[in-house]
Amino acid sequence: MATLRAIxxxxxxxxxxxxxxxxxxxxxxxxxxxxxxxxxxxxxxxAGKLAGGLSLMLLMFSAPLVGLLLGSVVIAEEVEGRTITFFFTRPIHRAALFLGRWLAVSFVASCLMGGSAAAITYGSSHATFREAKPQLEWALEVKRGGRWRPSRVERTRVAAYHGEDGRWHRLRISHLQPGEIKDLPQNENGHAQRIKARKFIPQTLDLAPGFGWLLALAASLGAVLYTIITASLSIFVKRPMIFGLAYAYAVEGILVLLPGSTQSLSVQHYLRSLLVDAKQPMWMPVFEDAEFLSRSDACLHLVVVGTALLAAGCWAVTRKQFVLTS
Known part of the structure; x- marks a missing residue:
């Protein structure tokens, strides 16, 4: 009880x-x-496209960086400041000091990621600063053989097309009404081309049930696990941030792209398994052929790995002899 109170x-x-x-x-x-x-x-x-893209940004960019930055506070900050000897001469077990400082950074990281996830969920599903206007579906048509043939169909507010010089040109078309036609210069092959507005598509501001809770859980668990990785690394190396950044953004960036069980070596694979349902429309364009674990299995893997790393860190910090060099 005294140890818990100290932590x-x-x-x-x-x-x-x-x-x-x-x-x-x-x-x-x-x-x-x-x-x-x-x-x-x-x-x-x-809402699905916006929330999907930003949730991946949160998991792949913000959560690792926040976890690595805060995780280095546990031990590395004391080593770099040459105050580690004072830190460990207090009449408290080393593991308790390690756990207490890690618990603090994990709490802060979870709050930051949970708040960001809530804002992403709310902002994507609500038109906070404007009226949600329908999207204009338009087609770029090219005249071949005396007939206009659609080259591509999009829903963007700005149309991109090839001009006579072969370069890309842009034209704002959000003001067009369905049925209106905007003539364009000929393309590099000498074919006439035009923009034809087709129809308005209502904006969808609905997200999958439970999306916000799943995003908050995945982002928080990810940030906490990265704090454990950095805190454990800082016991053995002087610059844990370098190794942590290399793993989070270089090694994992490669592992998640490889097929098969190799992806299980990356934290991102389990975070995506928590969040993504490839059968939902918002995820199908990106993860249609991807294979994920069930959410319960992904959560179990993250908890087991995190607990093992934390236990290893506590064991190592009680036996490590920190030598300060001039």
Missing amino acids: LLIAALQVRVMIKSVRFAACLLMAIIPAAIALGAGGLAD
Whole structure:
């Protein structure tokens, strides 16, 4: 009981110190960026497309970076500041100090990721700053053999087409009404071309049931696991951020693209298994052929791996002899 009380007191103290640091401000910015995009772009695109893209940004960019930045507070910050000896001469077990500081950074990381996930969910499914207008479906038509043939059909507000010089040109067409035609210059092959407005498609502001809770869970678990990785690495290496960044953005970036069971070596595979349902329309264009674990299995894997790494970190920190070099 005394050890648990010590862990909680250390965690509370570390939280108060951490929220006043520049490191916390950087992590707050990483959480705000996708949330601000969602709140600002709500109503400009279908909720599923907007939320899907921003949720992947949160899982693949913000969560790892926040976890790595905060995880280095546990041990690496004391080593770099050459205060590690004072830190470990206090009459508290080393593992308790390690767990208390880790608990603090995990709490902060979870709050940041949970808040960002909530803002993404709300911003994507609500037109906060504008009226949700329907999207215009239009076709780029090219005249061949005396007949107009559609080259492609899109729903963007700006049309891109090839001009006579072979370069891409852009034209804003959001003002067109269904049935209207906008003539364009000939393309590089000398064929006449035009933009034909087809119909308005109502904006969809509905998300899959439970999307917000799943995103908050996946982002929070991901950030917490990355804090454990960095905290454990900092026991053995002086610059854990370098190794953590290399794993999170280089190694995992390759692993998630490889087929088969190789993906199971990456944290992102389990986070996506928690969030993504490939049968839902919002995920089909990206993960139609992907294979994921069930959500319960993915959550179990993350908890087991995180617990094992945390236990290994506690064991190592009690036996590590920290030598400060000049």
